[in-house]
Amino acid sequence: MSVSLSKGGNVSLEKVAPGLTKIVVGLGWDARSTDGTDFDLDASLFELTADGKVRSEADFIFYNNPRSVEEAIVHTGDNRTGAGEGDDEQILVDLAKVPAEIVRLTVAVTIHEADARRQSFGQVSAAFIRVLNGESNEELARYDLSEDASTETAMVFGEIYRNNADWKFRAVGQGYSGGLGALIKQFGLE
Amino acid sequence: MGVSLSKGGNVSLEKVAPGLTKIVVGLGWDARGTDGAEFDLDASLFQLKADGKVRSDSDFIFYNNPRSAEGAVTHSGDNRTGAGEGDDEQILVDLAKVSAEIGKLAVTVTIHEAEARRQNFGQVSGAFIRIVNGETGQEVARYDLSEEASTETAMVFGEIYRNNNEWKFRAVGQGYNGGLGPLARAYGVNIG
Numbered sequence: 001m002s003v004s005l006s007k008g009g010n011v012s013l014e015k016v017a018p019g020l021t022k023i024v025v026g027l028g029w030d031a032r033s034t035d036g037t038d039f040d041l042d043a044s045l046f047e048l049t050a051d052g053k054v055r056s057e058a059d060f061i062f063y064n065n066p067r068s069v070e071e072a073i074v075h076t077g078d079n080r081t082g083a084g085e086g087d088d089e090q091i092l093v094d095l096a097k098v099p100a101e102i103v104r105l106t107v108a109v110t111i112h113e114a115d116a117r118r119q120s121f122g123q124v125s126a127a128f129i130r131v132l133n134g135e136s137n138e139e140l141a142r143y144d145l146s147e148d149a150s151t152e153t154a155m156v157f158g159e160i161y162r163n164n165a166d167w168k169f170r171a172v173g174q175g176y177s178g179g180l181g182a183l184i185k186q187f188g189l190e
Numbered sequence: 191m192g193v194s195l196s197k198g199g200n201v202s203l204e205k206v207a208p209g210l211t212k213i214v215v216g217l218g219w220d221a222r223g224t225d226g227a228e229f230d231l232d233a234s235l236f237q238l239k240a241d242g243k244v245r246s247d248s249d250f251i252f253y254n255n256p257r258s259a260e261g262a263v264t265h266s267g268d269n270r271t272g273a274g275e276g277d278d279e280q281i282l283v284d285l286a287k288v289s290a291e292i293g294k295l296a297v298t299v300t301i302h303e304a305e306a307r308r309q310n311f312g313q314v315s316g317a318f319i320r321i322v323n324g325e326t327g328q329e330v331a332r333y334d335l336s337e338e339a340s341t342e343t344a345m346v347f348g349e350i351y352r353n354n355n356e357w358k359f360r361a362v363g364q365g366y367n368g369g370l371g372p373l374a375r376a377y378g379v380n381i382g
Binding site: 033034 | 342361376
């Protein structure tokens with residue numbers, strides 16, 4: 001039984017899927033059929049300590065830094081056009097391998113070169129981001145970016161965080177008009 | 191007071207005009223002030239299923255096919271120069287009559303004889319699409335394309351679509367360099 005979350009909602013992963021340690025973050029969109037530069041959406045993940053910052057740049061997982069130090073996080077690669085069915089990009093998370101000092105994993109989605117290309121999520125067809133139970137492939141939460149984030153170019157999709165002894169997922173859905181730059185500053189990167 | 195949209199933005203028609211079913215899609219542009227052949231923009235509408243395609247060619251509503259099968263969509267006629275204030279072409283839509291299998295109405299504009307006249311949207315000024323309350327005449331939403339410089343000759347101006355149980359309007363402003371042909375084919379219409 002999948003839990004469908006709305007903005008701000010959270011769910012205990014332990015409760016909906018006891019013993020679950022593996023989750024998949026999936027990002028998808030339709031390739032462009034109209035003229036103009038392709039829409040290139042990028043999924044990323046920030047490993048954060050209790051003060052809400054990364055330990056180092058190595059905690060910013062994206063297509064050019066695809067494996068976290070402890071191998072808890074794996075980014076499966078950059079899709080630059082959205083071609084293909086289902087998820088176009090995926091980030092695999094193994095919660096059992098996340099080091100104890102990391103209390104929060106923040107998942108973000110951005111549009112590559114959004115400013116130069118003058119693109120926003122609303123111009124992309126069928127853009128979404130979701131979290132799946134990595135073992136059963138059940139969808140736990142999903143955001144329709146084209147609909148809900150239409151004028152934005154960067155969004156914090158959600159957070160996977162420790163709460164007492166459990167891991168929980170919270171649907172955030174907050175955009176950054178400053179784009180990726182503003183977003184990474186928040187987490188202690190330049 | 192209409193909502194002014196930027197490219198990619200969307201608005202719920204139900205929220206800005208609760209209970210509204212009869213809308214007028216208005217398109218306008220400025221008549222040419224400089225020398226040369228007139229800009230003749232043609233509005234059309236594609237009735238699309240969930241898969242983004244028409245059911246048949248008769249779902250392509252334009253000045254030579256002005257009424258949809260269920261009577262939900264009516265094209266009010268061809269304006270060949272853009273002369274006149276306000277809307278130059280209008281498409282009337284009765285949302286209550288749109289067939290349940292139709293999930294989206296794509297409103298498109300093409301330039302008549304664009305290649306022969308060597309015209310494109312970048313040369314046209316004051317282009318806009320708007321949704322007007324068909325009962326009160328009040329403007330509900332608007333998208334101005336006048337800032338978009340473009341080499342295209344066929345454009346999707348906007349979409350009226352079902353989202354959950356409401357009708358919404360989205361400002362698209364994306365086009366096809368190849369003109370009406372590639373645009374219509376993308377929707378599954380057989381264009382010669």
